[in-house]
Amino acid sequence: MNYETVIGIEIHCELKTKTKMFSSAPVSVNSQPNTCVNEIDLGHPGTLPSLNKEAVRLSVMACHALNCEIDPLIKFDRKNYYYSDLPKGFQITQQFHPIGRNGYIDIPTDNGIKHIRINRLHMEEDTAKQYHSGDETWIDFNRAGTPLVEIVSEADIRSAHEAMIYVEKLRNILVYLGVTDGKMEEGSLRCDINISLREVGTEEFGVKTEIKNLNSISNIEKAIQAEVIRQTELLESNQPIEQATRRYDDVQKTTILMRKKEGSVDYKYFPEPNITPVLMDPVWLKSIIDNLPELPDHREKRYMDAGLNAYDAGQLIQNKALSDFFDELIKETSYVKLAANWCLSDILANFSTKQLHEKAYSLKIKEMGNMINALGKQEISSKQAKDIFVELLKGHDYHATVKALNIEQVSDQSVLVQMVEDILNENEQSIIDYHNGKDRALGFLMGQIMKKSKGQANPVITNQLLLEGLMKRKP
Amino acid sequence: MKEMDVKGFKALALQCRFELSDEEAQDIKNEFDVLISQMRLLDKIDTENVEPMVYPFEEPTSFLREDVVENVLPIKEVLKNAPKEKNGFFVTQKVVG
Amino acid sequence: MDIKTLIQSTSVEKRVSDAVNKAHAVQDKLNAMVSFIEPSEQLKTLESKSKDCPFYGVPIVLKDLVNMKDTRTTGSSGILDNYISPYDATITKKLKDAGAIIIGKSSCDTFGMGGTNMTAWTGPVANPYDLSRMSGGSSGGSAVLVATGVVPMAIGTDTGDSIRKPASFNHIVGFKPTYGRISRYGVIPYASSLDHVGVFTGNVKDAALSLEVLAGRDDHDMTSSYLPVEKYSDLCIGDLKGKRIGIIQNVIDSIHNPETLNQFKELCQKLESRGAVISSIRLNEDLMHAFLPTYYIIANAEATANHSNLDSLRFGVLKEGQTMDESMILSRTAGFGKLLKKRFVIGSYALFTENQEEVFRKAQKVRRLIVEDVKRVLDNVDVIMAPASGQGAPKFDDASADQLSKEYLIAENYMALANFSGYPSITVPMGMVDGLPVGVNLTAYAHHDAKLLDIAYGIEKTTGIFNVIKEVTQ
């Protein structure tokens, strides 16, 4: 039988704020356990929530970029359950009035652009982090109360590949907005995948399973592929699919049962009485939207308009830090294609994303621009550029480097003509070889001239003069 | 409205993470019956088209807290009340992910 | 003695040590205190303070729900028996700033959930006017400590009538201002949308003075009001001329005790003779019958969630089991009294998704109708008024109340109208009924705290009952 895969994705994304969603304790970045908390994050008796303005601002940005309708009246609700990582015994979330609704993003697929609808985007608070050691669980409340947005897609996704593209694109948008650092490995972006199969042509959804804790984009694809195989086999052999939460095991390459859904838990949602609804100031709201940073789609188009091919443009925008670097670089040079090549090779090879992001390098972008301009004007060779680049990485200026390396280009016609004549005189055999169609001879002769000039002959002019010289000596 | 008996109250208590003795459960059952009678007083009241009132004052506010670190508890204070702790962590019996 | 006179006529050392000594002396009989706080550190801090502070060196007590850094705050519960607050409630800070010396935490019904003060983990609190009778609750400890003259002011909280009822039973003033007027940050909750912080004092002006200290916007409490704090004590003139007082006829009709009714009638006549315009108002009777169940459902639903933090993982008394879940269950089972469990179960029942519409949301809708009705009657009068209770404090072993009777449903529970609405409400002494104090309760429109206090002051001047101290030791 033929099955169609039906996928919906829930993403929890940590917001890049300084303080917690409801307390003024700092958001932890690899801090010692329980050092980024106050009485509110620990759920101490008598504490009350106080809503973080920046978290709201970032959520508004995310809503707008994901084409959601924004509810200007912010309301929160309690989701009640007992667990050791949930200090208050309830999570403050937006069950009834999510800040964003009815959004979408468009993703590229093999069959063209596909519209993936976003059901809701809501704000909530993160739980504590637990570590299991022997027969004990150790709890660090640093993460408790960290601002989150949860973004819930409709079940519009039809393949592992689409799922991967969706998450990748969504993450990229959020990273471009500066809403999150989007690090899946570190848990700042977490995906839960709901997946079911149905016979092609049928409308009704099959029984779904939920795959939790996927920590990389590639694991999303792998986990879905594995789950599709597992569910297909069950259906083919007429076995029921059980509604359950599963996780992906990277070693066994399959999904593993975490817990069955024994009748759904009643979270007894009700409105949070300690947060009076907050009406966002329309002027503030508008200013957030008006000042939205450039989104990846727009940037990609801009790159292509500037002359990059789709591949290079796509590669650049995948990495926001690199793309930001590229944007700085093309302020210094109009050789856009050259700049892109250098970014996608040498810059990427020399700097980590973190370094790029934090601008933790001595390289001066202006000087690199000078180098690319010289290269573009063919004042220097690619080989020379590589040598110069090594010096630029140390923070040296372009012109000083050129001088220090003794890379003065010889562009003087008379000098070059003499050099070409000398080399031709010394290499009779190569002239014959050239005219017999051996292209290698030209390269050899160029090499000889470069050697003689210690690499300083202007390659373009030299090449031209060499060709003229050879024509003159046609036997 | 869900019917409740003594057993049901015991189960409900467990959902709230405490146990009821037989006597306590019976006691709740009795009080519950009084409450149900009192609830009938509510039935008399027409609440059609009435919105639930969640807050005493419903005018929305515009206050949002500035994102500035202000109050962090020293680790000594954090752990002061901890029934069990190790190496700066709170500790409980192993829970499954 | 009022607070100003106390400050002027005694030394800090004397008034604080008198209070501490007396608190110890009455403890045997009243059982009002849960924890004593050694005041020496506060006294040292006081040295750097201006003598003009409104509570300069004035001994006070906090209800055992109010956090004060490095002191024990149990909520009169078992599960928090060992809890040491790591932080100050906003009001604690304000009181310290005003120069108050906090000498202890007073007993209450566990987490404020009760009206008898008999559910306190440390046992019932006795009424100083008759030690075989209850203090009333939930703020019973605070009430009797003011009634016996231990302290001139004590903090209470009021979710249904938990300040105003015990004030009535103890011949003192009990005042809860408008919701949001005093920050709730750091005060262990009962039901967040109904909880109010307030005070017990010997006289109305002291209540007004206390509000000046306690009120004000607090960013830690998002429900806190931005309205400016007024000079409430200066605004207490007490001139009743032209003041419109609406008598809640439904309450009068449901009270059986003729002595209570008589005294109330006499009071009304006196007020009229001082120029007050007395009229009779009527609230919707069906709604009034629904006060108690409405209150019970909303309060307990919110409470069960509010106290889900009590899992003995980060604080609290731990009873260890084999699993995390079992430890949670054992700790909560051991640390919660029977009444608390009952209320949590019923609150949780009201929140079941399948019940919410019929129970919780129904109650919230009725709440709106109640508030609209209260607002309607307050459109034509300055305050509404009725006896704060049908008679004096019940005996400890009194289980006679018919929980479906009109007297019980209306006369004994109508004061929750000020919690549903968030309106300011105050109880002042009316007189003695069968040898026991009974107070009269007034409620004004939202944020009319100053007006309410002014009228209450006028009534106090009329009755002449203020700063009454009931001694329980020889």
Ligand SMILES: [Mg+2]
């Ligand atoms: Mg979810």
Ligand SMILES: [Zn+2]
């Ligand atoms: Zn969530």
